[in-house]
Amino acid sequence: MTQATTPDQDPILDAVVRVITRYGVRRTTMNDIAREADVSRQTLYGRYTNKDGVMLAAMEYVVAQMLAQVRADWGRQDTLSDKLWSFFDHTTIRFYTMVQQMPDAEDLISGGDKESEKASHQMMRHKMAMLEPLFIPHQAALAQNGQTAEDLAEFIVTTCNGLKYGATSEQKLEQMLETLRLMVLKLVGEA
Numbered sequence: 001m002t003q004a005t006t007p008d009q010d011p012i013l014d015a016v017v018r019v020i021t022r023y024g025v026r027r028t029t030m031n032d033i034a035r036e037a038d039v040s041r042q043t044l045y046g047r048y049t050n051k052d053g054v055m056l057a058a059m060e061y062v063v064a065q066m067l068a069q070v071r072a073d074w075g076r077q078d079t080l081s082d083k084l085w086s087f088f089d090h091t092t093i094r095f096y097t098m099v100q101q102m103p104d105a106e107d108l109i110s111g112g113d114k115e116s117e118k119a120s121h122q123m124m125r126h127k128m129a130m131l132e133p134l135f136i137p138h139q140a141a142l143a144q145n146g147q148t149a150e151d152l153a154e155f156i157v158t159t160c161n162g163l164k165y166g167a168t169s170e171q172k173l174e175q176m177l178e179t180l181r182l183m184v185l186k187l188v189g190e191a
Contacts, residue, residue, distance in 0.1 A: 016054055016058035030044055030054070087127075124157050131156055134149075141188050147187065
C-alpha cells in the first residue's frame with residue numbers, strides 16, 4: 001500500500017466507492033456493486049466473500065490512492081510546509097468531503113466491527129510511515145522539545161483522523177489543519 005506509484009485502477013473498487021457515496025455503506029448491496037462494476041454477482045463473490053470484505057478492500061484502495069497522490073505531489077514540492085499541506089489535502093480534506101456526501105456518514109464515523117478497526121489502524125500506520133521521514137532532518141529540534149520524528153508523525157495522523165471526523169464544516173477543518181501545520185513548523189524550527 002505504500003508503493004511509490006499510483007495503485008492500479010480497480011473497476012470493482014471504483015464502483016464500490018461510487019455506490020457507497022450514492023447509497024451509503026449500510027444500504028449498499030453486493031448486487032448494487034456488481035451492477036455498477038458491470039460484473040456478475042458470481043465474479044464479485046469470487047473476489048470477495050461478503051460485503052464486509054469488499055468494503056475493507058475499498059477502504060484500503062482509497063487510502064492507497066490518497067497516499068500515491070501525496071507522493072506524486074511531494075515529488076514536485078520542496079518545502080515541509082507544502083508537503084504537510086499536500087498530506088492534509090489528500091488524506092484529510094478530500095476524505096472529509098467524500099464522507100460528507102454519504103447518506104450514512106454517521107455510521108462510517110462511529111466505526112465498525114473489529115476487522116474495520118484493525119484495517120483503520122493499519123492504514124494509520126501507513127500514513128505515519130509516510131510522514132516520519134519528513135521529520136528526520138529535524139531530529140535535533142524535535143529532541144529539544146522531547147519529541148521524535150515517529151512521535152510527530154503519530155501525533156499528526158491521530159490529530160488529522162480526529163479532525164476529519166469531528167470538524168463541523170470543510171472551512172473549519174481547513175482552519176484547524178492550518179493551525180496544525182503552523183504548530184508543526186514551529187516545533188521543527190521552520191516557522
